[in-house]
Amino acid sequence: MQEEQQWIRDVLAGDKQSYAHIINKYKNPLYATILRMTKNPHDAQDLVQEAFIKVYEQLGKYDQTGSFSSWLYRVAINHCMDEFRKKRYKMKQIEIEEGTMICADTPELLFFKNEESRRLERLIATLPEDERVIILLRYVNELSYQEIGDLVDVSLATVRNKLHRAKKKLREIVKREGGNFHEVSDCR
Structure with a gap:
């Protein structure tokens, strides 16, 4: 958490490379969430990229009192909801890859x-x-x-x-x- 706050301060001070740490920390869980919303891997990748751009642009609005992850998810989900409304997004079914949500048992x-x-x-x-x-x-x-x-x-x-x-x-x-x-x- 402290490290994350430092990354944010560094980005706001002009060190754009520190943003890579934030992306690396949140890209997989954010992708998983957006994939479940869209049911389309390509759309999910696009929305995650767009969401990270939005987060970067709005990073100065994060007040650093609440959880950064909650703030990041809020920005990302709001962006997705806006895109869904704009495009009248239609759900597409995808199959879950074998073994992605299970563990090795019988x-x-x-x-x-x-x-x-x-x-x-x-x-x-x-x-x-x-x-x-x-x-x-x-x-x-x-x-x-x-x-x-x-x-x-x-x-x-x-x-x-x-x-x-x-x-x-x-x-x-x-x-x-x-x-x-x-x-x-x-x-x-």
């Missing part, structure tokens, strides 16, 4: 985990954009309700309500399809 467990992950990705893609973003920020990026509210500029109650509605919709879809999700343990 072949049967790997199969179930992979199938569950793909199914969950498809279900989340059916949610409205605002609910989908909140689900991803909560369960993929593991942000708190308050951090999510700050990022998407809504109240804590709104975050809770949208999250509750999204999970309810997902449960209803699963129930309607006559299925359920198998409980699998996390690999640690």
Whole structure:
């Protein structure tokens, strides 16, 4: 955290090379989040690059009192939402690469985990954009309700309500399809 604050000070003082440290630290988690929003690797790469440009341009607006990562995500997600509105962005389905969201266990467990992950990705893609973003920020990026509210500029109650509605919709879809999700343990 202290190192990160130093990078920010260095960039603001004119050392553009220090920005590479910030990019290296956040490029993968930001890409993962935006990929789940867009469902298109090419669009996600473009949006991540554009988001880092926005962050760089707005770095002077970061007040250094709150979490830098939350501020960075807010700038990036706001940029994505603006682009979605401009282009009337349509979701495109992608397949999750084998083994990207699972750990090495038995072949049967790997199969179930992979199938569950793909199914969950498809279900989340059916949610409205605002609910989908909140689900991803909560369960993929593991942000708190308050951090999510700050990022998407809504109240804590709104975050809770949208999250509750999204999970309810997902449960209803699963129930309607006559299925359920198998409980699998996390690999640690």
